[in-house]
Each structure stands twice: as C-alpha cells, then as structure tokens.
Amino acid sequence: MIMQNAPYIVEVEEGKTYRWCACGHSKAQPYCDGTHKSTAMTPLSFTADKTGPKALCGCRKSGRKPFCDGTHNL
DSSP: OOOOOOOEEEEOOOTTEEEEEEESSSSTTTTTOOGGGGGSSEEEEEEEEEEEEEEOOSSSSOBBBOOOGGGGOO
C-alpha cells in the first residue's frame, strides 16, 4: 500500500532502533503501530547509525527499504 509518493523525512537518534511500517496500515506513518497483525506482513527494524534526518520510504517500492531510493520518481 502506497502511503505517499514521497519520502518521510524524520529525525532519528544514533543507536536507537526504529520499526518502519511495511504494510502501510499504521496510523503512525512511517512507523509501525502494530496494525500489521491483521496482515501477513511485519515491520522492518533498523538502528540509526547517526543522529539526524533520514528519508524513509513512503511509496513502499524502494530497493533500500526502509530508506527512500527515489523509486517514487519513476
């Protein structure tokens, strides 16, 4: 499910683990809120390598999930 045709620009904290919503049903986009439990999908966890902004995929088509790779522009 495409949530938006652009990345989510979010601030992350070095060493903190985040759960990116892979199913597209979360009300806390781009993060998981547990809604996937009604689907066969699971969130994708990542740990921030440094503090600062990150572009998380909004179209769910990136080849670098959970990070945006510009696929939404194609």
